[in-house]
Amino acid sequence: MPNYWLFKSEPDVYSIDDLKRDKKTYWDGVRNYEARNYLRDKVKIGDLVLFYHSNCDEPGVYGICEVVKEGYPDFTQFDPSNKYFDPKSKEDNPTWFMVDVKFVKKLKKPVLLEDIKSNPKLSKMRLVQKGNRLSIIPLTESEFEEILKMSGE
DNA sequence: GCCAACGTTGGC
DNA sequence: GCCAACGTTGGC
Numbered sequence A: 001m002p003n004y005w006l007f008k009s010e011p012d013v014y015s016i017d018d019l020k021r022d023k024k025t026y027w028d029g030v031r032n033y034e035a036r037n038y039l040r041d042k043v044k045i046g047d048l049v050l051f052y053h054s055n056c057d058e059p060g061v062y063g064i065c066e067v068v069k070e071g072y073p074d075f076t077q078f079d080p081s082n083k084y085f086d087p088k089s090k091e092d093n094p095t096w097f098m099v100d101v102k103f104v105k106k107l108k109k110p111v112l113l114e115d116i117k118s119n120p121k122l123s124k125m126r127l128v129q130k131g132n133r134l135s136i137i138p139l140t141e142s143e144f145e146e147i148l149k150m151s152g153e
Numbered sequence B, C: 001g002c003c004a005a006c007g008t009t010g011g012c
Helices: A016-022 A033-042 A113-117 A141-150
Strands: A004-009 A024-026 A048-053 A060-073 A097-112 A136-139
Touching: A004 A141, A016 A024, A016 A048, A016 A060, A016 A097, A033 A060, A033 A097, A033 A136, A048 A097, A048 A141, A060 A113, A097 A113, A097 A141, A113 A141, A136 A141
Parallel strands: A004 A048
Antiparallel strands: A004 A136, A024 A097, A048 A060, A060 A097
16 A cells, blocks of 8 residues: 655746656755654655646645655765755755655646635645645545546546 | 744844 | 754745
């Protein structure tokens, strides 16, 4: 039984089309402790992930990917030239973690944030709760399935 | 571009 | 340990 997640990405930085082109990517730059704990401890190989576009004209879920490598240290935290560099993190005790995901599919049509907000079955998702900023969000199986249904999948 | 909500930092 | 200041997120 896989777990289900929603990962946010700004499409100007990395979009579902980038993942489709690359087939696979590492999920770098998560710098929030709660999200880090999910990546380090809970996100497992075979888990399914909704790929969400944030901070853009039409925020919403645009695709699906699958976890292919479980939590390991995010190497960008050790690279002074990287924008995610964290001088406080030590290689023998890394602060930040990443996972790898592979492209599964783009949704036939995106499920936009406004659609998610207007669906009462999805009102418990942290995505739509007040002040939400978490970039790695756990989903129930029924929430995941409901979003696929809304996309016409 | 604005700004509310939130997490982090650092002085005390 | 408190909390004001600050930086970031992300919808609008």
